[in-house]
Amino acid sequence: MAEGDRLHLKAVLANCPELTVLAEHMRSFAHMLTQLQGDHLPEWIEAATTSAELPSLRHFAQHLERDLDAVIAGLTQPWNSGVVEGHVNRIKMLKRQMFGRNMLPLCRVPTPGIRLPCLDQKRLAGVVRNDCRRLSMRLCGLFTEWIQNV
Template sequence: MAGRSPWLQSDQPVGPRPPSARAVARWILTHPDALAEGDRLQLKAVLANCPEVAALAEHVRSFAHMLTHLQGDQLPTWIEAATSTELPSLRRFAQHLERDLDAVTAGLTQPWNSGVVEGHVNRIKMLKRQIFGRAGFALLRKRVLLS
């Protein structure tokens, strides 16, 4: 085939399609016990082939453990480890946590949070957006009280 482009002639077999960044992020953010066996094997292959992703996964998992077990006292150690990595995004995240260290430590230590209040605020804003420009405060008040 003299007329074919050398780019179209390939002796390389086509391998399996690599996972998307979204899939890898989901695997890293999911608790290891909750991953399906196929996902666990694919994540293991990705971590074996990319040391940067493996390092990021280790930091994410340690932060998640600190968050779920309310171990905010370990935050300065985690920040120090995260800022010493070669991962710029993780380093920036750790530096931003350090700006308000007392509040973040309290959030990772205290058993209570404002999640319920934030949920109600989000619901009220959604209702407000739905009737924007169509009705006044009286209807908004009625919808908030009845929903």
């Protein structure tokens, strides 16, 4: 933290005792998180729930107790699902980008390999729409495969 920010934080904490207590709780939680000391979590929850002046912190600590074993494991084990979550997030982004890309005006460009039978205009529009949907789904599949191989 920069020296100016540190001085500003010290001044704010000096004027607000609730923020001082909250900052201390958050520092101890951050230490548990970064040092993989999940076995200290029950003591932290006990200290956080006894602080009467911080109802939001107490509420957060009570929610951690709902699945205490999983939270302790997450704070103790060195493994995480960050890489998988990153891939899922990227795939969802590509999916969102493809929404609206299968409209009829965008699909009027002739595509190799797709033959349209001679149909009336209404049925022809439906066939083009379906082919465009298949193409956009195939593109999404190719993007997904490419992302997994990168």
